[in-house]
Amino acid sequence: MSDTAQFTPLEFPRLEPEEQIARSRVFCEEMKHRRTVRSFSRDPVPFELIENAIKTAASAPSGANQQPWTFVIVGSADIKRQIREAAEAEERENYANRMTPEWLGAVAPLGTDWHKPHLQDAPYLIVVFMQPYGLREDGEKIKHYYATESVGIAVGMLLAALHHCGLATLTHTPNPMSFLSEILKRPQNERAYVVIPVGYPAPDAQVPNIKKKPLEQVMVTFLDP
Numbered sequence: 039m040s041d042t043a044q045f046t047p048l049e050f051p052r053l054e055p056e057e058q059i060a061r062s063r064v065f066c067e068e069m070k071h072r073r074t075v076r077s078f079s080r081d082p083v084p085f086e087l088i089e090n091a092i093k094t095a096a097s098a099p100s101g102a103n104q105q106p107w108t109f110v111i112v113g114s115a116d117i118k119r120q121i122r123e124a125a126e127a128e129e130r131e132n133y134a135n136r137m138t139p140e141w142l143g144a145v146a147p148l149g150t151d152w153h154k155p156h157l158q159d160a161p162y163l164i165v166v167f168m169q170p171y172g173l174r175e176d177g178e179k180i181k182h183y184y185a186t187e188s189v190g191i192a193v194g195m196l197l198a199a200l201h202h203c204g205l206a207t208l209t210h211t212p213n214p215m216s217f218l219s220e221i222l223k224r225p226q227n228e229r230a231y232v233v234i235p236v237g238y239p240a241p242d243a244q245v246p247n248i249k250k251k252p253l254e255q256v257m258v259t260f261l262d263p
């Protein structure tokens with residue numbers, strides 16, 4: 039055992055088996071109704087919903103507990119406009135020249151194109167930044183372990199938390215995303231990871247008719263009889 043580790047008793051309320059099954063069914067049903075939304079209402083969202091979802095995301099496990107993330111909340115109309123303009127410029131280039139025919143074919147069922155009005159319509163954008171390394175006060179770099187995986191886990195928890203409180207989200211990566219570091223004035227050790235517009239769906243919002251794979255295709259078991 040390392041000589042720096044310190045321990046505290048675990049708080050773990052052990053549930054009755056019936057309660058576990060009931061909760062797992064309710065949660066699964068709830069999460070199955072989550073859809074990626076690309077058409078947002080301009081209706082305002084209580085800021086506490088965003089803050090609590092970020093607190094949930096920030097409780098995620100991370101490599102060496104280094105918490106290699108920053109969540110930037112953008113509610114300013116002017117900054118949302120700047121982000122939309124820069125993202126649309128990249129996406130125009132993506133659709134016209136950077137995405138291969140194979141890639142365009144893969145996303146065709148989603149019906150997307152370079153127009154990104156949701157970046158202005160959604161009341162909030164959550165821009166998640168990953169820190170591949172930390173910076174000490176004296177400028178020394180501290181390596182972060184499994185930063186990509188850690189931020190992916192936190193973003194998953196963030197999407198679940200936002201869905202749970204009745205908000206719609208879009209997971210958007212308008213690559214290359216260095217414009218986000220500039221607009222949002224992030225330090226050199228942070229890389230934009232994803233932009234998440236958050237809000238209510240527009241009343242006439244539509245979603246593509248796509249399905250998740252059945253369990254048999256995604257789950258493999260090795261069990262004792």
Ligand code: IYR
Nearest residue numbers: 145148150151210211212213
């Ligand atoms: N970034 C583009 C294209 C795009 C790529 C993937 I992979 C998607 O799942 C959806 C879209 C866009 O946001 O339109």
